[in-house]
Amino acid sequence: MSARLRVALVGLGWAGRRIWLPRLHEHERYTVTAVVDPDADARAAAGAPVAVASVEDLDPALVDLAVVAVPNHLHSPVAARLLARGVPVFVEKPVCLSVAEADRLAAAEREGGAVLLAGSAARYRADVQALLGLAAELGPIRHVDLSWVRAHGVPAAGGWFVRREQAGGGALLDLGWHLLDTVEPLLGPVVFDQVVGTVSADFVNDHSRRARWKDVGDGAPGPLAAGDVEDTARGFLVTDRGVSVALRTSWASHEARDVTAITVEGGAGTAALRCTFGFSTNRQESSTLVRTGRGVTRAVPVPGEPVGAEYSRQLDELPGLLADPARGGAAIGRAREMIAAIERLYDSARSAGRAPELAGAGAGHGR
Known part of the structure; x- marks a missing residue:
């Protein structure tokens, strides 16, 4: 079996707690090594080895993938900061709220050399x-x-x-x-x-x-x-x-x-x-x-x-997508067309x- 991916879950609202945290814990390919949320009680309840209030406090060397499940207006800013620091990101939908945000994400992906993967489970x-x-x-x-x-x-x-x-x-x-x-x-x-x-x-x-x-x-x-x-x-x-x-x-x-x-x-x-x-x-x-x-x-x-x-099936696919060098820019390109239509x-x-x-x-x- 391939090595487990070390995951930081960013955001412990309803989606983080109810959708992603239990599925990440149950999945054989992932280990939740860190959680990020400004709420101290939410961080303590998550029980992760590392619990910090901001992504700026997250050590990129300890993370193979960040799952971003924060409120919509923070999706793009948080993902961009992580990408620019070289952390691969899986961001919940909507990936961005405007074409301008999509362009900034693309720039952050190029700057950090890390890939963005988009969450949309349908x-x-x-x-x-x-x-x-x-x-x-x-x-x-x-x-x-x-x-x-x-x-x-x-x-x-x-x-x-x-x-x-x-x-x-x-x-x-x-x-x-x-x-x-x-x-x-x-x-x-x-x-x-x-x-x-x-x-x-x-x-x-x-x-x-x-x-x-x-x-x-x-x-x-x-x-x-x-x-x-x-x-x-x-x-x-x-x-x-x-x-x-x-x-x-x-x-x-x-x-x-x-x-x-x-x-x-x-x-x-x-x-x-x-x-x-x-x-x-x-x-x-x-x-x-x-x-x-x-x-x-x-x-x-x-x-x-x-x-x-x-959602579990999407987690099955992420390791392969993460390892594919051709994925760079693909998710952001699709997200750009999606938000342009919206x-x-x-x-x-x-x-x-x-x-x-x-x-x-x-x-x-x-x-």
């Missing part, structure tokens, strides 16, 4: 992998429909998630990053020629619509912070090869269940996946995948797996007068 789900395999049989792909609609799921962890200054945006940036990350495996590298979007915020400050699963095991829920981001976004994008992509993301809605749906339309047929991304307890009971062609629809078997298995969706909503006060990522960066 493509590692077993049902998404089954969809990708089926999509390869559909001939030329003409359209992709991406939707993640929660019945209730406004994140209020610490309040920062609904504040534009710290989160960078709302449901579009949060859920849309996962959805848009499935486009490249379907279509290959894409450039969007046309982008139009709209946003709304009917539920973001409704306490009854908060993400209830984040309260489990974390004590009594705190007050819902006043939010200034969108809870719903809709967009339509067209690639430079003429493939259209429809996008909807909703933290809350009038639906009964939280459902993620991806439909791929090709010249030889259509494939449709219905499931629930993420950790919601109000989820679709199981994933379903169907293929339709010439008026006939048939079910395609989908492997079952525990909720969150995609910026343009927000810009479209703002320029057309659709809830301009809720335009999140890319504010002030017209494209």
